[in-house]
Amino acid sequence: MGKVEVVNGVETFNGEGFQLAMLDKVIAAARANSVWPLPFATSCCGIEYMATMGTNYDVARFGMERMSFSPRQADLLIVAGTISKKLAPILKQVYEQMAEPKWVLSVGACASSGGIFDTYSVLQGIDRVIPVDVYVPGCPPRPEQIIEGIMNVHRLVKHESLRRRYSDEYKHLLTKYNLNEDE
Amino acid sequence: MSNPITSELLLQRLQERFGEAILQHESPYDLLTVEVTPSSAHAIVKWLKEDNELALSFLTLLGAVHYPDQTGREMAVVYHLHSLVHNVRLRLKAFLPIEDPSIATITDIYVGANWQERETFDFYGVKFVGHPNLVRILNEDSMDYHPMRKEYQLEDATREDKDDRFFGR
Amino acid sequence: MSDIEQLKKQSLFSNDTINGEIATLNLGPTHPATHGIFQNVLKVDGEKILSSEQTVGYIHRAFEKLAERRPYNQITPITDRLNYCSSPINNLGWDMTVEKLIGAGVPKRVDYMRVIIMELARIADHLVCNSVIGVDTGALTGFTYMFQQREAIYELFEEVCGARLTTNIGRIGGFERDFSPVFHEKLKKFLKDFPKHFNEFDSLLSRNRIFMDRTIGGGPISGERALDYGFTGPNLRAAGVDYDVRVMNPYASYEDFDFIIPVGTQGDTYDRFQVRQEEIRQSLAIIHQAYNNLPEGDYYSKDIPEFYLPAKEDVYTKMEALIYHFKIVMGEIPVPVGEVYHSVEGGNGELGYYLISDGGRTPYRLQFRRPCFIYYQAYPEMITGQTISDAVLTLSSLNVIAGELDA
Numbered sequence: 001m002g003k004v005e006v007v008n009g010v011e012t013f014n015g016e017g018f019q020l021a022m023l024d025k026v027i028a029a030a031r032a033n034s035v036w037p038l039p040f041a042t043s044c045c046g047i048e049y050m051a052t053m054g055t056n057y058d059v060a061r062f063g064m065e066r067m068s069f070s071p072r073q074a075d076l077l078i079v080a081g082t083i084s085k086k087l088a089p090i091l092k093q094v095y096e097q098m099a100e101p102k103w104v105l106s107v108g109a110c111a112s113s114g115g116i117f118d119t120y121s122v123l124q125g126i127d128r129v130i131p132v133d134v135y136v137p138g139c140p141p142r143p144e145q146i147i148e149g150i151m152n153v154h155r156l157v158k159h160e161s162l163r164r165r166y167s168d169e170y171k172h173l174l175t176k177y178n179l180n181e182d183e
Numbered sequence: 184m185s186n187p188i189t190s191e192l193l194l195q196r197l198q199e200r201f202g203e204a205i206l207q208h209e210s211p212y213d214l215l216t217v218e219v220t221p222s223s224a225h226a227i228v229k230w231l232k233e234d235n236e237l238a239l240s241f242l243t244l245l246g247a248v249h250y251p252d253q254t255g256r257e258m259a260v261v262y263h264l265h266s267l268v269h270n271v272r273l274r275l276k277a278f279l280p281i282e283d284p285s286i287a288t289i290t291d292i293y294v295g296a297n298w299q300e301r302e303t304f305d306f307y308g309v310k311f312v313g314h315p316n317l318v319r320i321l322n323e324d325s326m327d328y329h330p331m332r333k334e335y336q337l338e339d340a341t342r343e344d345k346d347d348r349f350f351g352r
Numbered sequence: 353m354s355d356i357e358q359l360k361k362q363s364l365f366s367n368d369t370i371n372g373e374i375a376t377l378n379l380g381p382t383h384p385a386t387h388g389i390f391q392n393v394l395k396v397d398g399e400k401i402l403s404s405e406q407t408v409g410y411i412h413r414a415f416e417k418l419a420e421r422r423p424y425n426q427i428t429p430i431t432d433r434l435n436y437c438s439s440p441i442n443n444l445g446w447d448m449t450v451e452k453l454i455g456a457g458v459p460k461r462v463d464y465m466r467v468i469i470m471e472l473a474r475i476a477d478h479l480v481c482n483s484v485i486g487v488d489t490g491a492l493t494g495f496t497y498m499f500q501q502r503e504a505i506y507e508l509f510e511e512v513c514g515a516r517l518t519t520n521i522g523r524i525g526g527f528e529r530d531f532s533p534v535f536h537e538k539l540k541k542f543l544k545d546f547p548k549h550f551n552e553f554d555s556l557l558s559r560n561r562i563f564m565d566r567t568i569g570g571g572p573i574s575g576e577r578a579l580d581y582g583f584t585g586p587n588l589r590a591a592g593v594d595y596d597v598r599v600m601n602p603y604a605s606y607e608d609f610d611f612i613i614p615v616g617t618q619g620d621t622y623d624r625f626q627v628r629q630e631e632i633r634q635s636l637a638i639i640h641q642a643y644n645n646l647p648e649g650d651y652y653s654k655d656i657p658e659f660y661l662p663a664k665e666d667v668y669t670k671m672e673a674l675i676y677h678f679k680i681v682m683g684e685i686p687v688p689v690g691e692v693y694h695s696v697e698g699g700n701g702e703l704g705y706y707l708i709s710d711g712g713r714t715p716y717r718l719q720f721r722r723p724c725f726i727y728y729q730a731y732p733e734m735i736t737g738q739t740i741s742d743a744v745l746t747l748s749s750l751n752v753i754a755g756e757l758d759a
Contacts, residue, residue, distance in 0.1 A: 040382060042388070042389050042410070042411050042754060043411055043433065043436065043754055043755045044432075044433055044436040044517060044518055044755060046388075047436055047437060047480075047517060048516075048517055050480075050499075051499065051502075051503065051506075054495075054496065054499035054500070054502075054503070055496045055497075055499055055500050056499065056500060056503045067384075069383075069384035081411070082411050082413055084409070084410060084411055084412050084413065084758075085323060086322070086323050086409055086410050086412065087381070087389060087410045087411070090381055090382060090410075094382060116418075116429065116430070117413045117414070117418070118337070118338055119337055119338065119339070119413060119414035119417060119418055120330050120335075120337065120338065120339045120414060120417070121321070121322060121330075121412045121413060121414050122413055122414070139518060140517055140518060142516065211690050211691050211692065212452060212453075212690065212691075212692045212693075214692075214693055216691070240579070241579060241582070242582055243582070243695075243702065243704060243721060244693075244704055244706060244719065244721045246706065246719045248708060248716075248717045249717075261706070263693060263704075263706065263721075267579075267593075267595055267600075270600055270601070272693070274693070293580060293582065294577075294580050294581050294729075294730075295580060295581040295582030295583075295726055295727075295729065295730075297729055298725060298726070298728075298729045299725075299726065302725075306416070319409075320408060320409055321408065321409035321412040321758055321759070322409060322412060323409075330414065330417060331416060331417055337414065337417050337418060337420075337421050
């Protein structure tokens, strides 16, 4: 049996009978280690995402055991595959249904830019309808690449300030995509 | 079991039965291709299916081809039929004018033609008269042109997202 | 009438009308049970489905229009994305179509190599389908077992062409390289290991009481009706019609191999599952035969240098290869004028290519016969009168692949 190395996720100050840490960091660490993904898998990349879920690559190692097929209980929207213009409003609706804080991972060339399908029916990148946090290149990306994209999302989650979602910049971003509910 | 049906025999039977309606025939790559008049296409497909000897009772493929240069016969509707009994294939073609590309539906003969006709309508605007639900199938309903016709480009005409200079167009 | 039957009659799950209240249920387009982007608006009475209305086209990518803009050798990557569970069959089918158009033959070795690759792809395709049927009945175990085996097949593809899923395998006229020693090693290991794992999977489901109860009688279709709808492939064979392109119109030397076409009787979910299971065994047998009799010779046809994309190292070192490479890529090769229909037995049925060439750089028209698109329209008929959970199983056992459905 090898020795297990415990990674110290959150910097703490330990004293006798108490432990101090920044709430920001504790919450961020908790979030980052249990990101519930919503796989919005449409085509070929979806099959590679299935392989990522499978035993060989096992995405459950990253606190993502539970696939959340309901957008209301998901933190990370994984868009894997081509999004056509017919599907774009549905994608937007799914994104709107997700509760804050939420992240978006765009898997593959089609979702990121339309890929080889520069045609009349395909949306040229999902960032035309919803904001994207991490792009994964590839047609389709290998499972390792998808996992790397997920790790990058985790990194973002870990370093996100608790106030970000209330900031003017974030509101401006949502306005750009016509996603503001209040107005 | 009657004698095996070959392409030659098939052509002979067709000519006997529908003499005037058979306009042309050829056999590119050993597949008998027969051009028929649009008005007779429905009757021929029906007869081929119901004739016990020929038994061309499997619709493999239905589609259209657009030839903008052939005035008066721009749109070709192509049927691929297959006899699973004799393993003979037949390609039927009917040419239609672009102003009024209408042809009788064969959904009453083959249920499976339903979506293929809708797809052909969606892509080319061929009107299948008598089709129970002739609406677009793959594209959005709001689309106002038939994208597979040769005059339309592959890329979205209204797009502003990509700069032609960077994509070699 | 016994008490139990009386209870059944009153229960929520009986097939009789409960109280005549009809509800509308929207299944899809992003429903976890649909395994893809399809929409079905169901009219249900309790659990019983009265009617269904389908919407497709959510992943329409305009393959056929795209193909009219691409030179012949650049269409292979598009075919990858049709039925992405068995891309190699699509790729090699397209290559054979072009070979038919230009009238080129290939060495026997190429045929046998193609057969090995295509049958591996068929196994991968059927494994996904059958393990997903398992998942939908609540048996996730089979899925986790079989995906390991599928990874083994992907490693084999990777060894031949460098890609896992969208393989772009092969060339017009042959293969880009011969099977490598690592491939031989991995294939032998696969042929040795796979039957054991597969039998384990089979024993988990095939005679499992719960699985049988869930699938027998679910989503049935008769042979005549299936033919009328244009069914092909395992779904047609499950309905009892033994139509298989590999036997009817042999391509790639399929006539050399000895194999059985399994057929079902009821055309229900269980039959579709069993037909695919048996086809996996038959595919394995074909691979054994092809691999053991793999002829010596070239891995590509030397007669058509104007179509076979030369190897990269030759392009950099040999003048002729450079010229041909340039000509092929720039599309300066004269292509015969003509129209050709070629079909192969894809994972889901007869995958056809209707190609019209006007002698130009790109096809004038290329139409794909996509088996999924043609048989998916029978779905409402198959699930009418069934329960919702059976409808989900029917959908997964039909193996509708969105990429192939919407082109």
